[in-house]
Amino acid sequence: MPILDKISLLTLLISKGLLAKYMKRITGTYQISTVAGEKAKAFIPYSLPPENPPFNFDEKLKALHLEALSTLEKLQVAANLIPNIEWFIYGFVRKEAVISSQIEGTQATLEDVLTFEATNESKVPADVEEICNYTNALEYARNELSKPKGLPICSRLLCNIHEHLMKGARGSNKQPGTIRITQNWIGGSRPGNAVFVPPPPEHLGKLLTDLEHWIHSNDNLPPLIRAGLVHVQFETIHPFLDGNGRIGRLFITLLLEHWKILSSPILYLSLSFKKHQQQYYQHLNQVRTKGDWEGWMAFFLLCVKQAGENAIDTAYRLFAIQNQSRNAVANHKSATMYAIRLFDCLANHPIITMPMAMKLLNTTKPTASKAIDGLCKAGILKEITNKKRDRVYAYHNYLSVLSEDTQIIV
Numbered sequence: 070m071p072i073l074d075k076i077s078l079l080t081l082l083i084s085k086g087l088l089a090k091y092m093k094r095i096t097g098t099y100q101i102s103t104v105a106g107e108k109a110k111a112f113i114p115y116s117l118p119p120e121n122p123p124f125n126f127d128e129k130l131k132a133l134h135l136e137a138l139s140t141l142e143k144l145q146v147a148a149n150l151i152p153n154i155e156w157f158i159y160g161f162v163r164k165e166a167v168i169s170s171q172i173e174g175t176q177a178t179l180e181d182v183l184t185f186e187a188t189n190e191s192k193v194p195a196d197v198e199e200i201c202n203y204t205n206a207l208e209y210a211r212n213e214l215s216k217p218k219g220l221p222i223c224s225r226l227l228c229n230i231h232e233h234l235m236k237g238a239r240g241s242n243k244q245p246g247t248i249r250i251t252q253n254w255i256g257g258s259r260p261g262n263a264v265f266v267p268p269p270p271e272h273l274g275k276l277l278t279d280l281e282h283w284i285h286s287n288d289n290l291p292p293l294i295r296a297g298l299v300h301v302q303f304e305t306i307h308p309f310l311d312g313n314g315r316i317g318r319l320f321i322t323l324l325l326e327h328w329k330i331l332s333s334p335i336l337y338l339s340l341s342f343k344k345h346q347q348q349y350y351q352h353l354n355q356v357r358t359k360g361d362w363e364g365w366m367a368f369f370l371l372c373v374k375q376a377g378e379n380a381i382d383t384a385y386r387l388f389a390i391q392n393q394s395r396n397a398v399a400n401h402k403s404a405t406m407y408a409i410r411l412f413d414c415l416a417n418h419p420i421i422t423m424p425m426a427m428k429l430l431n432t433t434k435p436t437a438s439k440a441i442d443g444l445c446k447a448g449i450l451k452e453i454t455n456k457k458r459d460r461v462y463a464y465h466n467y468l469s470v471l472s473e474d475t476q477i478i479v
């Protein structure tokens with residue numbers, strides 16, 4: 070066959086997507102990078118969208134996409150049915166923060182975080198601080214994105230998120246708020262035996278600008294698919310010395326809201342990533358090693374569906390507990406007006422102390438004490454320290470549902 074015919078046949082096959090099944094897509098280039106005198110093969114990803122061949126949004130992925138979207142719609146309906154969505158945002162954001170940080174290795178539970186918030190201790194354990202930093206970082210970013218003159222989704226916003234996340238003892242040596250200027254690596258004791266060596270620092274500026282432009286461009290792919298692509302691209306760029314996993318997952322939360330897939334951060338997606346952590350890392354890796362964007366996407370969409378179903382179930386169970394508890398309080402003989410008012414604060418303070426109750430009710434110690442006592446007698450609150458002083462009370466039924474899957478498994 071003359072050479073020209075071969076080329077035109079190839080072009081035809083590619084344009085019809087027929088080669089996509091057989092061709093291994095190349096998703097970037099390698100460059101030898103030197104770290105501490107040792108040479109390593111650093112990967113520089115091509116910018117989004119996937120090309121050669123383009124992202125294959127086939128029937129299988131379309132079906133998974135529809136299922137994931139419809140689960141998110143049901144989650145949104147569940148949230149809209151609830152009189153005070155702030156309860157869920159409060160609890161679910163903290164749940165996501167705890168689980169996302171646990172993927173990183175943080176050894177703190179939801180109870181630890183809520184107890185810290187209730188007691189206002191001056192000394193915060195580093196693990197708890199990391200989780201509080203995550204919720205602060207998310208709040209900061211949502212606030213910026215919702216303000217008329219706030220930052221849009223851009224590298225500056227990501228750096229500021231990083232600054233919030235790296236506050237305090239553990240993060241202070243991780244160049245808070247700064248794109249790294251040194252070579253890093255993932256897995257392995259040194260760059261030479263690493264699982265993955267991200268791009269050398271001189272490439273980061275352009276890679277992040279390209280990512281930002283693509284997010285703001287008019288791509289035909291649906292927003293949920295785009296959020297999945299952004300997560301991998303961000304993890305592959307790995308622009309910070311630490312915190313890339315948490316920021317990359319927080320990025321998904323921001324995009325779902327920004328692209329109006331959910332009206333608030335009520336999907337704790339990290340739960341599914343944590344449950345399938347090995348597959349999560351493997352799929353991230355295979356985008357680079359096999360060009361398998363589609364395999365990652367199938368995994369991502371299944372995770373969205375699974376986490377969404379879990380959140381819907383949790384939301385309805387919490388709502389039912391809240392209704393039962395309210396009836397129990399209203400019908401109990403020792404319930405004062407202050408006890409009922411305190412009860413209404415519990416969904417946002419499932420762990421509470423006397424000083425906190427005084428503050429929330431804006432009242433004296435004897436009155437707050439009576440309110441707490443009333444809620445204990447009605448079976449709503451339980452004292453959890455067994456101490457005589459500095460007592461801490463938990464809205465135990467509610468908390469036991471909210472904190473499912475957030476325990477540390479040793």
Ligand SMILES: Nc1ncnc2c1ncn2[C@@H]1O[C@H](COP(=O)(O)OP(=O)(O)O)[C@@H](O)[C@H]1O
Binds near residue numbers: 305309311312315316
């Ligand atoms: N092979 C890989 N390729 C790209 N990203 C990866 C790979 N393996 C893990 N990751 C991502 O890197 C994250 C860890 O990076 P790190 O900067 O330590 O973030 P964090 O401190 O938030 O865990 C993981 O949570 C995951 O999202």
Ligand SMILES: [Mg+2]
Binds near residue numbers: 173311312313
């Ligand atoms: Mg880390």
